[in-house]
Amino acid sequence: MTDLTQARSLTELDPRTKKRNAAEKRFRAYGVSAIAIGVVFLVILLWNIISAGLPAYTQTSLKLDVALTQEEVDKAESAVVKTTRYRKMIEAAMVAALQDQGIENPFSKSRDLVRMLSTGAPATLRDAVLADPSLVGQTSQFEFFMSSRADGYMKGRVTREDLARDKNLTPLHLDVIDRLVDAGMVERGFNWNFIFGVDASEARPEQAGMGASILGSFYMMMVVLMAAVPIGVATAIYLEEFAPQNWFTDLIEINISNLAAVPSIVFGILGIAAFIQFGGGVMGIAGFKQSVPLVGGLVLSLMTLPTIIIATRASLKAVPPSIRDAALGLGASKTQAVFHHVLPLALPGILTGTIIGLAQALGETAPLLLIGMIGLVATSYPEGFVSGFTEPNSAMPAQIYQWATRADPAFYERAWGGIIILLVFLLSMNIIAIILRRRFERRW
Amino acid sequence: MYDDIRLAERTDTMTDVKIAARNVNVHYGDNHAIKDVSVDIGDRAVTSFIGPSGCGKSTFLRCINRMNDTIDICRVTGDIELNGQDINDKSVDPVQLRAKVGMVFQKPNPFPKSIYDNIAYGPRIHGLARNKAELDEIVEKSLRRGAIWDEVKDRLNAPGTGLSGGQQQRLCIARAIATEPEVLLMDEPCSALDPIATAKVEELIDELRQNFSVVIVTHSMQQAARVSQRTAFFHLGHMVEFGETGQIFTNPQDERTESYITGRIG
Ligand SMILES: Nc1ncnc2c1ncn2[C@@H]1O[C@H](COP(=O)(O)OP(=O)(O)OP(=O)(O)O)[C@@H](O)[C@H]1O
Ligand SMILES: [Mg+2]
Numbered sequence: 083m084t085d086l087t088q089a090r091s092l093t094e095l096d097p098r099t100k101k102r103n104a105a106e107k108r109f110r111a112y113g114v115s116a117i118a119i120g121v122v123f124l125v126i127l128l129w130n131i132i133s134a135g136l137p138a139y140t141q142t143s144l145k146l147d148v149a150l151t152q153e154e155v156d157k158a159e160s161a162v163v164k165t166t167r168y169r170k171m172i173e174a175a176m177v178a179a180l181q182d183q184g185i186e187n188p189f190s191k192s193r194d195l196v197r198m199l200s201t202g203a204p205a206t207l208r209d210a211v212l213a214d215p216s217l218v219g220q221t222s223q224f225e226f227f228m229s230s231r232a233d234g235y236m237k238g239r240v241t242r243e244d245l246a247r248d249k250n251l252t253p254l255h256l257d258v259i260d261r262l263v264d265a266g267m268v269e270r271g272f273n274w275n276f277i278f279g280v281d282a283s284e285a286r287p288e289q290a291g292m293g294a295s296i297l298g299s300f301y302m303m304m305v306v307l308m309a310a311v312p313i314g315v316a317t318a319i320y321l322e323e324f325a326p327q328n329w330f331t332d333l334i335e336i337n338i339s340n341l342a343a344v345p346s347i348v349f350g351i352l353g354i355a356a357f358i359q360f361g362g363g364v365m366g367i368a369g370f371k372q373s374v375p376l377v378g379g380l381v382l383s384l385m386t387l388p389t390i391i392i393a394t395r396a397s398l399k400a401v402p403p404s405i406r407d408a409a410l411g412l413g414a415s416k417t418q419a420v421f422h423h424v425l426p427l428a429l430p431g432i433l434t435g436t437i438i439g440l441a442q443a444l445g446e447t448a449p450l451l452l453i454g455m456i457g458l459v460a461t462s463y464p465e466g467f468v469s470g471f472t473e474p475n476s477a478m479p480a481q482i483y484q485w486a487t488r489a490d491p492a493f494y495e496r497a498w499g500g501i502i503i504l505l506v507f508l509l510s511m512n513i514i515a516i517i518l519r520r521r522f523e524r525r526w
Numbered sequence: 527m528y529d530d531i532r533l534a535e536r537t538d539t540m541t542d543v544k545i546a547a548r549n550v551n552v553h554y555g556d557n558h559a560i561k562d563v564s565v566d567i568g569d570r571a572v573t574s575f576i577g578p579s580g581c582g583k584s585t586f587l588r589c590i591n592r593m594n595d596t597i598d599i600c601r602v603t604g605d606i607e608l609n610g611q612d613i614n615d616k617s618v619d620p621v622q623l624r625a626k627v628g629m630v631f632q633k634p635n636p637f638p639k640s641i642y643d644n645i646a647y648g649p650r651i652h653g654l655a656r657n658k659a660e661l662d663e664i665v666e667k668s669l670r671r672g673a674i675w676d677e678v679k680d681r682l683n684a685p686g687t688g689l690s691g692g693q694q695q696r697l698c699i700a701r702a703i704a705t706e707p708e709v710l711l712m713d714e715p716c717s718a719l720d721p722i723a724t725a726k727v728e729e730l731i732d733e734l735r736q737n738f739s740v741v742i743v744t745h746s747m748q749q750a751a752r753v754s755q756r757t758a759f760f761h762l763g764h765m766v767e768f769g770e771t772g773q774i775f776t777n778p779q780d781e782r783t784e785s786y787i788t789g790r791i792g
Contacts, residue, residue, distance in 0.1 A: 327598045404635035408698070410596060412648040412705055413625030422647070423637055 131501055138499025141273035141288060142228040142236040144199060144262065148175040148207065149221040155211060168204035168211075172196055172226070185261040188254045198255045200227040202282065202289045227275075228268065230287040230492035232259055236270055239491060276499060281460045281481060287492035290485070292500050294460035298375050298475035299444060299507075301464075305379020305471065306386055306443050311436055313383075314390030321391075322398040323420045342388035350449030353381035358453065372454035373474035381453060382443040389442060393435020397428040430519040437515035441508050447479040455480040478504045544569040544709060544739040545590060550604035552585050552594065559585045561763040563604075567709075567756075572731055572740045574750035574771070577760030578786065583743045584632060586760070587711050590741065591627040592620040608709070625652055628707030632714045632743075634694035636686035636701070641678050644686040644697055645669060648705035664704055671733070672700025673726035691718040699727065703734070710734060712742040716749060728753050747787055751775050759783045 095103070148171055158167030173192040180187045180195075189195045196203070203226040210224060211217055227233070231251040234240035242253045262268040279291025325331045357377045362370030369376050401424045409419035425432075450456055460476035476484070478500065485497035545567040552560035560582045567573045567590075575583045585594070592613060594600040606613050613623055625648075637644050645665045648654075655661035665682070669675040674696040678689070686697055695718050702710060712731075716724040731753045734740050744750050750757050751771060758768040759780070767774060767783045778784045 402635075404631065404633060405637065406596070407593065407631060408635040408637060408701075409647075410621075411591065411593060411624060411629040411631065412651070412701065413621055413628075414647075414651055415621045418651060422651075427638060 131498055131505070134495065135498030135500075135502045137237045137239070138276055138496045138502075139273050140237070140270050141275065142233040142268060142270045143225045144228055145223055145225055145267050145269070146172065146175050146179055147221050147223050148172060150211060150218045152218050155218050158208070165204035165208060168207045169193075169196065172199065172203055172207060179267065180258070183261070183265045183267070185258060185265065188257070195255075195258070197250055198229055198232045198259060200229050200286055200288045202227065202286045227288045228259075230490060232256075233288055234492060235259065236263075236268070239495070276496065277503065280462055281476065281484075283459060283461075284488055284490070284493075287488070287490050287496060290493065290496055292478065292481060292503050294463055295476040295478050295481035295500075296503065297463065297470060298378070298455070298460065298477040298480075301375035301470045301475070302379035302382055302477055303440060303444060305376060306383045306440060309380060310383035310386045310390055310439070310443075314387050314436075314439075315394050315432060317387075318391045318394030318398065319420060319425070322395045323424065324416065338388050338391050342392060345448070346385050346446050347448040347452065349381050349385045350452030352384065353377060353449060353453045357381070369472035371474075373458045373476075374472050375475050375477070376471040377453050378450055378455055378477060379471075381449045382446060385446065385449065386439040386443045389439035390436050393438070394428070394432045397431025397435065398424060400431065401427045426522075430522045433518045433522070434515050437511050437518075441511045444507060444511070445479055445504060447483055450477055450480045451483075456483055459484075478507070542569040543567070544608065545741075546605075546607045546610075547586075547589070548605040548607075550586065550589055550602065550606060552582070552589060552603075553601045554585075554597070555599045559763055560589070563760075563765040565758055565765060565768055567739060567741060569739050570735055570737070571756065572735050572742060572754040573756045573758065574754035575741065575743045575758050575760060576745070576747060576750050576786070577766075579745075581760040582763045583760050584713050586765075587629075587713055587741060587743055590709070590711055591624045591629055593624075593629065595620055625705060626707055627709040627711060628702040628705060630695070630699050630702050630710070630712040630715050632717070634691060634698050634718060636689070636694050636697050638685060638687045640683045641669075641686045641689070641697065642682040644701050645704045648701060652705055654705065668700040668704035669697075671703055671730055672696045673723065673730055674700060692720060692723050695719060696723060696727065699730070707738065709739045709741065712740065714743050714745065717745065724749070747775070759786065761786070 150171065154167065154171060158164055158171075161167055173196050176195055176199075177187060177192050187195060200206075206226060207224060228236070229250065231240050231245070231248065232255065235251075235256055236259070240251075242256060245251050245253050245256070259268060275289065276291045277296075278293040279289065280294040281291065282289040321331060321334065357370050357380055358372060361367045362377075371377070405423050405427065406419050409423045410416070414422065447456070455475075455477055458474055458476055458480075460474070460481070464470040464473045464475060482497050482500040482504065485493040485500060488494075543566045545565075547566075548564045550560055550563045551558070563586060565573075575587065577583055588594045589602050589606060590608075590613075592602075594602050602614065608623070608627065611618070637647065639647075642665055645668050646655075646661050649661060649664050655664055666675065666679075669678060674693055677693060678684075678697075686694065689697060695715060699712070699715060716727055719727060728749065731740055731742065742750075742754065754771045756769065757771045757774045759766045759774065759778075759782075761782050767778060767780045769779075774783065775787060778787065
């Protein structure tokens with residue numbers, strides 16, 4: 083025995099040590115390669131999203147001088163379909179512009195010419211006139227969105243070959259567009275409308291924006307914050323600090339853990355049954371109807387509750403019992419011990435758990451499908467703060483899902499663009515979580 | 527063997543009984559941790575509990591301020607009277623009891639707050655200070671009595687958890703006396719302290735004896751001999767022997783006590 087240990091020098095590794103070191107090296111290699119694979123996939127994913135989604139943030143538009151006369155505007159406003167006359171004004175303006183620029187107009191019908199513009203252009207003109215009546219009686223420059231095909235041509239998504247089978251646009255349009263670009267009338271600019279605008283119907287992808295659904299998500303998050311966070315944190319504190327340990331609390335605990343694993347679509351069904359059919363239908367509570375952020379937020383609250391409860395309990399558990407003893411030993415009541423000492427220490431963990439729960443809720447799509455947020459085209463902003471909760475609206479993931487299912491590739495591009503916005507929101511929430519955690523931890 | 531100078535001249539100065547425990551039994555689930563313990567703890571005196579590890583000293587100590595209430599599986603039976611009142615009576619609020627019976631725990635457990643807030647917490651929740659100046663005064667006085675003032679007076683706003691283990695323990699002692707309890711329970715207060723700090727704490731205990739009743743659990747028999755007037759020896763949940771400290775150490779009645787203090791069991 084002594085011989086053995088004396089015989090071996092320290093610099094010479096014995097077989098056991100060699101084996102141990104090899105095992106450690108192997109394990110490190112596994113770890114590094116796992117991380118590398120993760121990073122590669124992340125880069126691929128981000129690259130895909132950004133390259134497919136970025137075009138949604140620019141939009142081609144046409145600068146056009148339109149002469150507005152009182153007579154024409156009056157005629158248009160007295161007509162049943164008011165935009166028809168405005169379209170005529172745009173048509174006339176465009177024909178005139180082509181003449182001015184010396185660009186040959188290959189279309190006999192001016193209606194065909196304006197196909198390169200968004201079908202929403204007349205409405206844009208009308209809105210401008212209604213907003214500023216002083217425009218009537220003079221010629222002023224307007225910017226009209228080009229149609230999604232024309233926009234796609236400018237972005238390189240649509241080629242002349244594609245248009246061979248297209249009913250909306252012909253290669254002749256593209257020739258005109260090329261000349262208009264040369265003349266400086268067609269330009270691609272940053273698309274604020276995509277971020278702040280509302281959704282548009284299937285025919286006008288160029289006008290669709292995320293704005294309304296961002297607001298919808300915002301209102302739902304408010305509901306989750308106001309419903310799930312206080313209920314969840316209070317439940318967790320009670321269960322962890324005050325509740326007696328018996329079969330009943332054990333049962334509750336098991337159920338909460340199970341709820342966290344319930345597929346989110348089940349919560350959607352619960353939402354229909356409890357809020358829309360019973361709350362809105364049977365009880366007649368105002369605002370409990372299809373597609374409203376109030377109901378959506380409540381459904382997401384149900385879904386987020388287990389996450390918040392579990393995270394809060396975990397961080398309460400992590401507070402050393404000696405702190406509770408210290409407070410109780412000084413004659414603090416249970417409540418004082420919890421609120422003065424335990425809760426502040428658990429707060430960073432609670433905040434992180436809550437924000438992770440919120441982020442989950444923000445990206446959740448399936449329950450929204452059931453309560454009718456998908457399928458709703460949110461073409462207007464809510465009128466006020468309260469109606470933000472009670473008027474049908476969409477939500478970010480619902481909007482993205484909906485765009486992804488529409489046929490026009492321009493919508494597809496917008497779906498990717500919407501994902502970028504969603505990711506930016508999730509990222510900012512996580513950054514806020516990190517900042518808050520740092521801030522609170524530094525206080526101790 | 528334990529011929530501390532003071533030991534020889536020690537007399538039983540106990541006059542009034544502060545805490546009287548009768549037939550106390552404690553069960554942790556099926557584990558019978560304290561078996562039929564009866565003991566009288568004197569007012570203005572120091573009582574020490576000695577005994578081998580796991581014999582139930584801490585458990586018994588925690589009965590006196592009802593800290594065992596916080597452990598779900600713990601069941602306490604028997605009578606414990608403080609100033610003649612049953613502390614386990616339904617009408618007694620354990621929170622109020624703990625304000626009167628302070629405790630220093632075996633492991634230092636400062637709040638992760640500033641040193642100042644650690645001391646000020648008790649006085650604050652019990653409304654002992656009318657204003658900031660009074661609170662400052664209490665904090666300074668307590669830290670001085672805890673023999674830690676000189677080390678922390680320049681950094682009262684530094685976190686209490688940033689102190690060394692021994693400093694933390696003295697902070698906890700200062701925190702416990704800041705609420706002016708009638709009884710102070712100390713569970714091995716010096717186990718993390720160096721001899722100098724230990725001497726300071728022992729001095730403090732001696733001083734506290736003027737006003738308080740102090741119960742101290744210790745593994746150091748020299749310490750028990752130095753600071754206490756009466757000593758109780760615990761073994762496997764039984765209180766084997768209880769009497770004047772001088773008598774326990776010089777002339778133990780029970781064989782087990784003798785084995786323990788001469789180092790044969792424990
Ligand atoms: N919270 C608890 N839950 C269950 N059993 C416990 C608990 N605390 C103590 N015990 C048990 O009670 C008995 C006495 O423990 P106690 O802590 O009172 O011993 P002690 O005399 O203070 O020992 P030490 O000198 O090591 O601190 C031990 O058998 C221990 O296992
Ligand atoms: Mg102990």
